[in-house]
């Protein structure tokens with residue numbers, strides 16, 4: 318829904334009337350609304366990339382919300398367009414790991430970022446399932462990309478069978494411990510009641526470190542053998 322609004326600039330001057338597209342939906346009570354405009358951040362013609370925002374109020378539930386726009390300002394300071402900007406800040410990723418992992422697993426980063434974001438937003442059930450999936454991708458990609466095992470065979474095997482085929486006992490045990498807790502996150506009955514998602518992350522974190530060590534050591538050996 319468009320509404321003609323008297324915009325202001327940074328000098329608190331009237332900037333002119335513009336047809337502005339306003340949201341017609343309340344993010345709080347989900348009603349279809351025509352929001353009240355409580356305030357506007359000024360248009361800054363010397364910083365043309367800066368956003369402007371309206372504080373809006375729902376006439377139904379009376380709660381406030383913000384709508385941001387990207388202005389398009391011409392050389393003569395005329396406002397050409399106000400484009401709705403619904404971008405939102407993402408939560409900080411809580412799980413850090415060595416960059417070598419990204420070289421053997423393309424999906425690990427996506428899965429761990431989504432899981433970590435879910436955890437930060439309080440979606441602990443989804444986070445648990447996500448971390449379990451991250452273990453599976455790390456283990457399978459490690460065997461396929463680093464140990465040169467057959468892709469089709471590893472892809473279709475159960476995670477527990479893949480873990481058994483890891484030759485380094487320390488990596489195998491870390492993956493096993495993390496996956497046991499991970500399985501508890503996906504099943505109805507929890508087998509290991511004294512362990513939780515933080516223990517899973519701790520094992521997974523050490524697992525990424527050890528896999529990264531192995532990658533680095535292998536690079537050093539290749540380097541020495543070739544000289």
Ligand SMILES: [Zn+2]
Nearest residue numbers: 343346375378
């Ligand atoms: Zn409302």
